[in-house]
Amino acid sequence: MDSDIDTLLKLQELDLEIDNLRKKIETIPKEINHLEKEKSDLILKFDELKNQLNHLEASKREKELDIQTYEDKILKIQSSLERVKTNEEYKALLREKAHAEEAIMELEDEILNIMEEIEKLKEDEIKLKTRIEKEENEITKKIEEKKKELSEAEERLKKLLKEREDFITTVRPPILSKYEMIRKKRNGKAVVIVDTDTCTGCFMIIPPKVYSDLVKSNKLLTCPHCGRFLLHKGN
Ligand SMILES: [Zn+2]
Known part of the structure; x- marks a missing residue:
């Protein structure tokens, strides 16, 4: 899955x-x-x-x-x-x-x-x-x-x-509604790539803890600055 x-x-x-x-x-x-x-x-x-x-x-x-x-x-x-x-x-x-x-x-x-x-x-x-x-x-x-x-x-x-x-x-309802909310608020992309340690949605640096979680796990994480879902390039 x-x-x-x-x-x-x-x-x-x-x-x-x-x-x-x-x-x-x-x-x-x-x-x-x-x-x-x-x-x-x-x-x-x-x-x-x-x-x-x-x-x-x-x-x-x-x-x-x-x-x-x-x-x-x-x-x-x-x-x-x-x-x-x-x-x-x-x-x-x-x-x-x-x-x-x-x-x-x-x-x-x-x-x-x-x-x-x-x-x-x-x-x-x-x-x-x-x-x-x-x-x-x-x-x-x-x-x-x-x-x-x-x-x-x-x-x-x-x-x-x-x-x-x-x-x-096929999308879990709470995730879907969060996605819809971010999309509406950010007018477009709700999922963005993290380039090295920067969110490509708001171009702010992701805190190290969030970043290492993102690299290590498959967990669904969001940017603490803009709220967009983060996708690590290596994932
Ligand atoms: Zn961001």
Whole structure:
């Protein structure tokens, strides 16, 4: 039959794996969320770019229409110029024409700027599209892997919990409850190795009497400082 310390050590192995699995099961959904956000951010960025492009195209069309309006106006002025009677009228029409021509030039400059911007954004659009095609697949693959990892962890946890349930029936009840208490209090390990004469749980030196008892006997001993069960390397 196994000694108490061996039994506790096995129980601890089970518990540490159970702890790890629980942590994993808690973390993976967060990682999946994070990946999904990464993916939707990329698509959002692309939509924003598309909107910006649409907006610029609309503004370009609007300015082209304005130019058309000014050009129509100039044509009208030109035909009016042929029919004016007074010098004053003539001058006024010329001023109006010059004003329209100036406005057209300004609009043409603005259109050129918009076209440059559109060209730049279209390059960005192509780059982003390539990036999305590549990264979207990668992210989707990663999400699938994470989901698989999660369901495997859940399966394994179920199995280990059942194993633990069976195993604790082999642990003497007072030892089990002490083990549970220490584990809860110390948040993790309840059984630690003594390295030379130091407890590797709290890193304090074990009193010589406890240490020699530990080396000589198979008795279940605890660290007088932190209360953890002690396991001598040579035992
Ligand atoms: Zn200790």
